[in-house]
Amino acid sequence: MSYIKKEEWTILPGEAPAIRRNCSGCRKSSIFRSSGNFRMNANGNKLDVWLIYRCEKCDTSWNMDIYTRTAPGMLGQDLYNRFLENDADTALEFGCRKEILSRNKAEALWGQVPFMVEKTFHEAKDVGETIDSAERMISAENTVLVERIVSVERILSIHNPYEIPMRLDKLLCRELNCSRKDVACLEDSGGLYIRTGGKDSRSRIPIYMEAEIRERLPVF
Numbered sequence: 001m002s003y004i005k006k007e008e009w010t011i012l013p014g015e016a017p018a019i020r021r022n023c024s025g026c027r028k029s030s031i032f033r034s035s036g037n038f039r040m041n042a043n044g045n046k047l048d049v050w051l052i053y054r055c056e057k058c059d060t061s062w063n064m065d066i067y068t069r070t071a072p073g074m075l076g077q078d079l080y081n082r083f084l085e086n087d088a089d090t091a092l093e094f095g096c097r098k099e100i101l102s103r104n105k106a107e108a109l110w111g112q113v114p115f116m117v118e119k120t121f122h123e124a125k126d127v128g129e130t131i132d133s134a135e136r137m138i139s140a141e142n143t144v145l146v147e148r149i150v151s152v153e154r155i156l157s158i159h160n161p162y163e164i165p166m167r168l169d170k171l172l173c174r175e176l177n178c179s180r181k182d183v184a185c186l187e188d189s190g191g192l193y194i195r196t197g198g199k200d201s202r203s204r205i206p207i208y209m210e211a212e213i214r215e216r217l218p219v220f
């Protein structure tokens with residue numbers, strides 16, 4: 001018998017990535033960080049929105065295009081207000097969006113960005129039966145059931161909504177608190193299997209990946 005545990009992992013950035021670009025103040029390549037502030041400009045019935053970055057050395061500003069010549073109605077009142085109030089979550093979200101960074105040809109320094117993993121756990125199930133019924137079996141026929149448990153399967157649904165460049169083995173090391181060698185051993189012994197979104201643990205995590213981890217338990 002194997003238990004199946006379903007887990008949803010969502011990788012979220014702790015801050016917007018810094019951007020490397022030429023600075024007109026320093027007259028050379030420099031690092032720009034998000035100020036967390038938006039700038040808005042209304043011209044007739046068209047609206048421009050930028051997120052303001054500043055050079056970490058000389059404070060020269062650079063505005064990243066968020067919306068260009070957009071009808072204000074397209075944004076909706078809620079988003080408009082969040083831009084107006086320099087809402088921190090909104091600044092983080094727009095500073096991390098892949099399509100905005102690439103439209104601005106911004107070289108995002110993702111390697112330095114702290115990230116967190118939000119996890120939710122779904123009801124654990126064993127093959128064909130719910131864990132509840134398995135637990136009831138435990139109390140009814142204790143030793144018989146223990147003999148049947150041979151493995152625990154964890155199915156990880158990994159979401160990477162901002163497509164932070166990261167290899168699966170790096171994420172697993174951190175979240176399972178083990179070394180890259182441990183992950184490689186697990187994979188070599190068939191204990192790690194990528195269902196979708198990559199070919200092995202060295203694959204970069206795309207927007208969605210599904211992996212299976214099998215832990216074999218000693219049979220009594």
Ligand SMILES: [Zn+2]
Binds near residue numbers: 025059
């Ligand atoms: Zn500068």
